[in-house]
């Protein structure tokens with residue numbers, strides 16, 4: 001695992017955006033895995049800036065989101081379908097037809113998860129998966145104790161994750177209880193992983209991911225198994241490292 005420690009959140013965003021831009025310049029039809037949450041927003045903004053200035057064209061890129069809430073109306077402003085449209089598809093100029101988000105309202109969720117896995121394979125697999133990390137060490141919504149071999153499936157959100165995500169909803173009770181998430185096995189299949197983290201509240205999880213044992217209780221430690229994983233963090237997020 002490569003660990004890149006930079007001064008602040010803006011530098012994290014620039015570094016990650018430049019790596020993603022490099023991948024797309026080499027392969028204009030690249031398949032990107034995209035995360036939601038606050039961590040990647042700076043990277044998306046830095047990419048959008050490159051698109052606006054004409055130095056990067058993401059029109060040929062396909063994208064797969066990591067996860068979605070179960071039972072939340074796709075039209076809800078905090079469904080990940082809406083969040084991806086608002087923060088990724090539109091500002092980055094992606095073709096909406098090539099942007100995929102797991103279906104959290106399918107009548108048969110298990111079949112929808114299998115379809116999602118199939119569509120990633122049919123797209124040729126993910127070239128670069130962008131990730132954030134939860135304060136409890138989750139990636140995607142693979143909460144502690146998730147299997148390293150897991151595939152896209154329904155999971156129950158940990159109380160900590162629901163509390164952390166309550167900031168996006170009118171009240172904590174509105175945060176859905178279940179989600180659909182790519183599994184750790186699905187994430188590990190990506191050809192490259194790029195995880196970004198900023199701020200002291202991530203320091204403990206970041207230290208466990210990088211220096212802790214490979215452990216299902218820290219799902220992000222799965223990055224230790226990947227031959228091309230880069231973690232880009234600011235000084236505050238690196239403050240728990242030995």
Ligand code: F6R
Nearest residue numbers: 035036037038039132133134140
């Ligand atoms: C969201 C996702 C999650 C977040 C994590 C960190 O698609 O995959 O793993 O990356 O919960 O969230 P933020 O960035 O909001 O701190």
